[in-house]
Amino acid sequence: MATGGVARLVCGRWTKWIVLAFWIVILAIAAPLAGKLTGVEKNDNSSWLPGNAEATQVADLQTRFQPDDIIPAVLVYERTGGLTQADRQKAQADAGAFASVAGVSGQVVGPAESQDQAAISTIVPIKVDADGWEKIAGVVDDVKAVTAGAPSGLNVYLTGPAGNAADSASAFEGIDGTLLYTTLLVVTVILLITYRSPVLWLLPIVSAGVALTTAQGVIYLLAKHAGLVVNAQSAGILTVLVFGAGTDYALLLVARYREELRRHEDRHEAMRFALHRAGPAIIASAATVAIGMSILTLAELNSTSGLGPVAALGVVVGLFAMITLLPALLVIFGRWLFWPVRPKYGTAEPTATGLWARVGGRIARRPRAVWIGTALALGAMALGLLQLNANGLSTADSFTKEQPSVVGEQALARHFPAGGGQPVTVIANALAEAAVRQALASTPGITAVADPIVRGDLVLLDGTLADAPDSKAAQATVERVRDAVHQVPGADAKVGGLTAMTVDINDANRHDNRLIMPLVLLAVLIILGLLLRAIVAPLILIGTVVLSFAAALGVSALIFRHVFGFAGEDTSFPLFVFVFLVALGIDYNIFLMTRVREEAQQHGTRRGALIGLAATGGVITSAGIVLAGTFAALASLPLVAFAEIGFAVAFGVLLDTLIVRSVLVTALNLDIGGAMWWPNKLRKVPDEAPEAETPLSSSEPELTH
Numbered sequence: 001m002a003t004g005g006v007a008r009l010v011c012g013r014w015t016k017w018i019v020l021a022f023w024i025v026i027l028a029i030a031a032p033l034a035g036k037l038t039g040v041e042k043n044d045n046s047s048w049l050p051g052n053a054e055a056t057q058v059a060d061l062q063t064r065f066q067p068d069d070i071i072p073a074v075l076v077y078e079r080t081g082g083l084t085q086a087d088r089q090k091a092q093a094d095a096g097a098f099a100s101v102a103g104v105s106g107q108v109v110g111p112a113e114s115q116d117q118a119a120i121s122t123i124v125p126i127k128v129d130a131d132g133w134e135k136i137a138g139v140v141d142d143v144k145a146v147t148a149g150a151p152s153g154l155n156v157y158l159t160g161p162a163g164n165a166a167d168s169a170s171a172f173e174g175i176d177g178t179l180l181y182t183t184l185l186v187v188t189v190i191l192l193i194t195y196r197s198p199v200l201w202l203l204p205i206v207s208a209g210v211a212l213t214t215a216q217g218v219i220y221l222l223a224k225h226a227g228l229v230v231n232a233q234s235a236g237i238l239t240v241l242v243f244g245a246g247t248d249y250a251l252l253l254v255a256r257y258r259e260e261l262r263r264h265e266d267r268h269e270a271m272r273f274a275l276h277r278a279g280p281a282i283i284a285s286a287a288t289v290a291i292g293m294s295i296l297t298l299a300e301l302n303s304t305s306g307l308g309p310v311a312a313l314g315v316v317v318g319l320f321a322m323i324t325l326l327p328a329l330l331v332i333f334g335r336w337l338f339w340p341v342r343p344k345y346g347t348a349e350p351t352a353t354g355l356w357a358r359v360g361g362r363i364a365r366r367p368r369a370v371w372i373g374t375a376l377a378l379g380a381m382a383l384g385l386l387q388l389n390a391n392g393l394s395t396a397d398s399f400t401k402e403q404p405s406v407v408g409e410q411a412l413a414r415h416f417p418a419g420g421g422q423p424v425t426v427i428a429n430a431l432a433e434a435a436v437r438q439a440l441a442s443t444p445g446i447t448a449v450a451d452p453i454v455r456g457d458l459v460l461l462d463g464t465l466a467d468a469p470d471s472k473a474a475q476a477t478v479e480r481v482r483d484a485v486h487q488v489p490g491a492d493a494k495v496g497g498l499t500a501m502t503v504d505i506n507d508a509n510r511h512d513n514r515l516i517m518p519l520v521l522l523a524v525l526i527i528l529g530l531l532l533r534a535i536v537a538p539l540i541l542i543g544t545v546v547l548s549f550a551a552a553l554g555v556s557a558l559i560f561r562h563v564f565g566f567a568g569e570d571t572s573f574p575l576f577v578f579v580f581l582v583a584l585g586i587d588y589n590i591f592l593m594t595r596v597r598e599e600a601q602q603h604g605t606r607r608g609a610l611i612g613l614a615a616t617g618g619v620i621t622s623a624g625i626v627l628a629g630t631f632a633a634l635a636s637l638p639l640v641a642f643a644e645i646g647f648a649v650a651f652g653v654l655l656d657t658l659i660v661r662s663v664l665v666t667a668l669n670l671d672i673g674g675a676m677w678w679p680n681k682l683r684k685v686p687d688e689a690p691e692a693e694t695p696l697s698s699s700e701p702e703l704t705h
Contacts, residue, residue, distance in 0.1 A: 010327045011271040019328040023321070027210050030217030037216045040223040041230050050300040053504035054482070058496025061427045065453050065460045069128040070106055071136065072422070073143055074160030076411045077120040079153055083113070086151045091120040097146045098124045103139035119415035126162050140166040159408025161422060161498055164395055167403040171638050180212075182636045183243045186629035194251070194622040200337045203329045204250035204322075211321035212242040215314040222309075229306035236634070236642070237307060238314045244630035245289055245584065246318035248623040249282045250326055252591055255619035257330060261343040271331050279323060281594040284531045285587040286319035291527065292520045292583030299516060300508040304572060356617025356662065360610040363667050371667035374659065378547050384554030387561050389568035392506050393640060394470040397567040400638045409468060417447045419465020419474060424481055425497040430459040432491035437461055439484040439493075445477030462497075469499045478503050509571035517578050521546070524586050532593060537676045540668055541589045548660045549581045552652030559651075560644060570641045577648045584627060584649075585656040588620050592661055596669060597682065604687030605676055609669035617662060624657025 010019050049056045063069075077083075077091050091111040098108050103126055110122035126139050140162055147156040158166075184205070191201035215238065222228035256278035260270035293315065296308030335342050363370050396406040412418065424446065428436045433452055440463045441449045450462040463481065467473035478500045485493035521542060528538035553574065560566040595616050600608030631653065634646030669676060674683035 008272065010324050011268045011275070011331055013268060016268075016328040016331055019324050020332065023210060023325045026214055030214045032217075033220045034213045034216035037220045037223070037230065037235060040220060041232055041235060049302055049501055050504055050508040051302060052300075053501075053508065054494050055496040055500040055504045058425055058427055058494050058500070061458065061494070062425070062460070062496070064455050064458060065427075066106070070125045071128050071161045071165060073124045073126055073140060073158055073162035074408070074412060075110075075122040075124060075143070075147065076157040076159060076408055076415075077111070077122075077147075077150070078155045078157070078411050078415065079118060082117050083120065084151065084154075087154050088113070088120065090147075090150055090154065091122060094146050095122050098122070098143060101139065101142045101146065103127055103135065103142065114415035116415055119411070121412065121416055123160070124162075136162060137166040137169040155411070157404070157408030157411045159405045159412055163405030163408055167399070167405045171399065180239050182633040183240060183630045186633055187243055187247055187626055190622065190626050190629055191247070195254075195338075196341060197338055199339065200254070203326060203333070203337070204247050204254070207250060207321050207326040207329065208243050208246040208318065210325060211246050211318040212239060212314070214321070215242055215317040218317065219310055219313060222313075228309060229302055230310060231303055231306065233303060233642075234307040234310040236637070238310055240630045240633060241289075241311055242314045242318045244627040245286070245315055245587075246322055247626045247630075248587060249286065249319060249322040251619050251623045251626065252282055252616075253278050253322060253326065254330070255616075257327075258338065258343045259615075261335060261338075262345060262347050265345045267331050267334055271327050275323065275327060277598070280531070281591050282323060283319065284527060284594070285590045286315055288524055288527050288586055288590065289583040290315045290319075291523045292579055295516055295519050295523060296579065298519070299512040301505060301512055301572070304509075304512055304575070354614060354618065356621075357610070357614035359617070359662060360613040360666060363663065364606075364610060364670055367667040367670035371664055371671060374664045374667065375547065378551040378655075378659070378664075381552075382547070382550035382554040384556075384558040385550060386554075387557040388553065388574075389557075389561075390571055390573050391472075391568060392502065392571050393568055394468070396470075398640055400640055400643060413468055417464050417466055418468040418471070419447075419499075422469035422498050423450070423462035423464055424478060424495060424499060426461045426463065426481070426485055426493055426495050428459055428461075428485065428488070428491040428493035430454050430457050432488055432493070433459040433461075435488045436485050436491050436493050439488055440481060443477065443481045443484050445473065445480060465499065469497075470502065474499045475503050475506075506571045509575065512572075513575045513578075516575060520579055520582055524582060528586070528590070531590065532597060532677070532680075534677045534680045534682075536672070536678045537593060540672075540676070541586065541593065541665065544660050544664055544668075545582055545585050545589065545656070548585060548652060548656045549578055552581060552648055552655050553577060555655075556644070556648040556651060559647065564643075566640055566644065569644055573641065573644055573648075576645050577652065580631070580645075580649045581652040581656070585653060585660075588624060588657055588661045589665060591620050591623075592616050592665060597677075600674075600677070600682055600685060604685050605672075605674045605683075606670050606687045609666055613662065613666050620661060621657055624653050628653040628657075 009015050075094070077087060079087055095108050095111050098104055104124055105127035106125035108122065108124055111120045112122070113120050124143055126136065128136065140158060144158050150156050187208070188201060188205060191204060195201055219228065219230060219238070223230045253274060257271055257274040260273045261267060264270040264273065290312040293308050293311035296311070297305050299305040299308070330337065395409065399406070426436060426440055433454070436459070437449055437452065440446060440461055445466050446463040447466045448464040453460045465474045465477055467477065478495060482495045485491060485495060525538050525542050528541055529535065532538060560569065592612055596605070596608045596612035599611040603611060628650040631646050632650040634642045637643070673687065674685060677683040
């Protein structure tokens with residue numbers, strides 16, 4: 001077995017030092033590179049859009065009309081009761097001063113007064129160069145500084161795409177540090193409680209930290225030289241995933257090592273057995289997550305597609321660290337790490353009469369009633385899916401607290417067409433300009449069409465939206481515009497702009513949901529089949545994971561709506577939660593079922609199920625709490641999408657750990673028995689009588705069939 005060779009390498013009396021030296025060198029190389037990862041992140045619209053989307057094509061064609069990538073800031077001057085002459089003079093003076101601000105490029109449009117004479121709007125074009133998206137917040141601050149000294153009572157707001165981008169940049173600012181420190185705190189506290197040791201918790205933390213730094217260094221190189229797309233979202237999820245999954249693998253390995261230390265006097269030999277026996281489950285779990293994440297590369301949406309290799313690479317590096325660096329550190333430091341409860345050679349494992357042994361005994365009394373009742377309860381929780389509203393979030397609804405640009409949008413909408421500053425852009429063949437203009441102008445929801453701009457054989461037309469550009473009404477207008485201009489003969493018209501980008505992103509997310517979810521299920525099913533060498537057990541386990549996912553999503557939807565007061569969910573929400581819960585949630589079934597299979601070879605399936613639950617219950621529960629805690633750290637960010645993913649995955653992992661794996665799967669094992677392994681010959685191994693020697697209490701009840 002592959003783990004045998006790894007075990008001999010990392011546990012050897014001399015080779016363990018070679019392993020440690022190897023990782024020290026890797027860390028020295030990777031650390032400087034990891035620090036540069038933020039510098040290669042791409043957080044502009046093109047890094048999120050589908051590559052072949054209509055809005056993407058328009059964005060590419062716009063470079064022929066405007067060489068610089070421009071994003072407009074919209075200044076709104078508002079006075080309740082009507083503008084004064086001083087207000088008008090201030091807006092006029094500011095418009096002249098905006099052009100001298102570093103980062104402003106192109107013609108300032110305005111000031112334009114509203115019909116109710118209570119507001120003025122000015123559009124300031126901001127240039128976005130290679131590093132522009134990271135600098136927009138600074139330019140926005142400089143533009144806003146020009147408006148200082150406004151007459152008393154005149155309120156000035158900055159909104160539009162540049163304002164939204166600045167608020168998003170502020171929300172993402174420090175995301176890596178925030179997530180890292182929050183995750184570290186959560187994992188440290190849980191490991192201290194789990195191990196009850198003042199020292200042991202450090203080794204999984206150190207190993208996970210080394211894995212994260214190494215992964216970030218490799219990802220930086222791929223982003224810099226191989227075109228890998230990394231953004232703040234994927235970088236943040238990388239931190240959570242490496243720490244969460246890596247610590248899970250560490251918990252399983254340490255638990256098995258502790259068992260083997262009671263059976264082997266030599267700690268090197270104990271670790272060899274621990275790696276040999278726990279390694280396949282850990283590798284299979286990591287493979288499931290890595291393959292599940294890799295399937296995301298098939299997504300149409302660039303941000304989702306880019307997350308795939310980033311997450312998969314993080315998991316693979318985390319696995320490598322946990323089966324090489326961590327074992328080497330454990331055998332280097334010896335048994336004293338477990339102080340004050342050191343596992344002594346020849347002593348019994350304390351799981352014999354532990355909590356999960358007692359839980360297994362209770363389930364064994366009526367396993368069929370238990371699994372049916374549990375399945376019905378999960379099904380009832382899944383009814384909350386009727387409250388799921390994964391149709392996208394408006395800008396105002398995307399943040400957990402009010403943002404300046406959103407306040408500005410509301411002020412703009414009170415006095416001007418809500419879509420001012422964020423037009424619908426149509427690019428078509430110049431010869432069809434008149435017909436395209438007519439089709440655009442006559443579309444309901446378009447209030448005005450700007451003068452055309454012609455460059456060679458192409459014409460650009462901007463239409464002003466009547467509704468807020470991030471609203472469902474504006475998205476419906478974009479759909480109507482596309483229907484209208486696409487019908488113009490010979491125009492080859494394409495519709496873009498920020499609202500069109502949102503439409504294309506939502507469409508791509510829905511496509512990705514339909515494509516990727518079944519593929520992830522199929523991949524997990526194949527891995528389970530190969531690992532367990534059976535057909536029935538993998539199918540049943542997949543069924544339990546899907547039921548767990550539906551229940552978690554249903555409860556989350558109810559909590560979002562009636563407790564947190566969120567307006568809805570992003571269109572990518574179901575896919576991300578599905579991939580994380582299925583790929584990560586199946587880990588616990590793998591940990592349990594590989595142990596059940598191991599014990600079933602000697603004791604039969606029913607007795608093996610009870611032994612497996614008693615032996616792995618504690619460590620799997622700890623692993624689930626760690627993973628839930630790390631994903632819950634996403635809620636520390638002021639973004640609704642992250643908070644929703646964090647809550648749903650955390651709740652789903654706890655549900656899977658405490659209910660699905662421990663109760664539902666155990667009850668199914670006890671009820672179905674050896675048939676779980678069909679067509680493997682393991683199904684024929686007879687179950688031991690209840691009084692046979694097991695790691696359970698002597699008062700264990702008989703199994704019912």
